[in-house]
Amino acid sequence: MNGRLEGRTAIVTGGGRGIGAAIARELTARGARVTVFARTATEIDEVVRTGGAALAVAGDVSLESDVIRLRASHERVLGPCDVLVHAAGILERGRVEVLEPAAWRRVLEVNLTGAFLVSRAVLPGMKSRGRGRILAIASISGHVGTAEGSAYNASKWGLIGFAKCLAEELRGSGVQVMTVSPGSVDTRMLAQTPFPPDMAPEEVARVVAWCAAEAPDAMSGSDVGVFG
Numbered sequence: 001m002n003g004r005l006e007g008r009t010a011i012v013t014g015g016g017r018g019i020g021a022a023i024a025r026e027l028t029a030r031g032a033r034v035t036v037f038a039r040t041a042t043e044i045d046e047v048v049r050t051g052g053a054a055l056a057v058a059g060d061v062s063l064e065s066d067v068i069r070l071r072a073s074h075e076r077v078l079g080p081c082d083v084l085v086h087a088a089g090i091l092e093r094g095r096v097e098v099l100e101p102a103a104w105r106r107v108l109e110v111n112l113t114g115a116f117l118v119s120r121a122v123l124p125g126m127k128s129r130g131r132g133r134i135l136a137i138a139s140i141s142g143h144v145g146t147a148e149g150s151a152y153n154a155s156k157w158g159l160i161g162f163a164k165c166l167a168e169e170l171r172g173s174g175v176q177v178m179t180v181s182p183g184s185v186d187t188r189m190l191a192q193t194p195f196p197p198d199m200a201p202e203e204v205a206r207v208v209a210w211c212a213a214e215a216p217d218a219m220s221g222s223d224v225g226v227f228g
């Protein structure tokens with residue numbers, strides 16, 4: 001590949017703002033036709049209106065019915081999905097003894113179960129066509145421990161483990177799976193933390209687009225760090 005994605009389609013969950021929106025714009029700039037998916041319709045509609053994606057589908061990545069509707073809408077309008085980027089994510093911070101169980105569950109549902117659901121939705125088509133790329137946005141938090149980060153870090157450690165298992169299941173299938181683990185990126189999510197930004201969302205987006213268009217198949221199962 002030459003870094004271009006003409007003739008390819010992509011789904012980007014969490015594509016309404018921040019890193020996901022930057023990824024949608026980068027994939028679109030490389031020629032892909034992209035669906036952005038998130039709960040806030042005004043944000044995904046704005047990405048489409050400004051040329052960063054071809055289609056907006058509103059929904060919750062933790063709901064299987066919404067994810068099935070996402071795949072159906074994408075296939076109907078843009079065709080089979082070649083590239084799936086799971087960027088949808090939420091952050092809940094708090095020490096273990098004060099973090100509400102509902103907040104713990106919600107983080108795991110969106111960040112980890114969401115990746116399982118969207119992967120599951122696109123996998124049969126990718127396998128039958130013998131090609132596809134599944135890219136999940138993990139984090140430096142999936143490699144370290146952070147005070148007040150138990151739910152979020154566990155979701156990202158889990159996401160990396162999930163991707164490695166999926167890559168093993170898909171060995172030889174033509175479908176590649178990778179995680180991308182950024183450090184601190186200047187987004188609304190980072191503003192919930194005490195950490196200063198090290199980079200812009202567009203810098204992560206360029207790495208993800210490289211993974212989508214150019215990374216060798218032999219990298220399947222790898223985690224790619226992006227530290228600004």
Ligand SMILES: NC(=O)c1ccc[n+]([C@@H]2O[C@H](COP(=O)([O-])OP(=O)(O)OC[C@H]3O[C@@H](n4cnc5c(N)ncnc54)[C@H](OP(=O)(O)O)[C@@H]3O)[C@@H](O)[C@H]2O)c1
Binds near residue numbers: 087138190
């Ligand atoms: N910012 C950082 O420093 C950093 C570092 C490493 C990794 N990451 C990861 O990068 C990804 C993007 O984060 P960001 O910093 O760009 O955060 P952000 O600006 O808050 O964007 C998060 C995106 O995910 C969507 N989303 C959240 N819950 C969702 C749900 N249940 N269903 C569908 N979409 C949902 C949001 O839209 P709605 O709220 O409208 O649904 C939004 O479009 C996340 O996975 C995050 O963990 C971020």
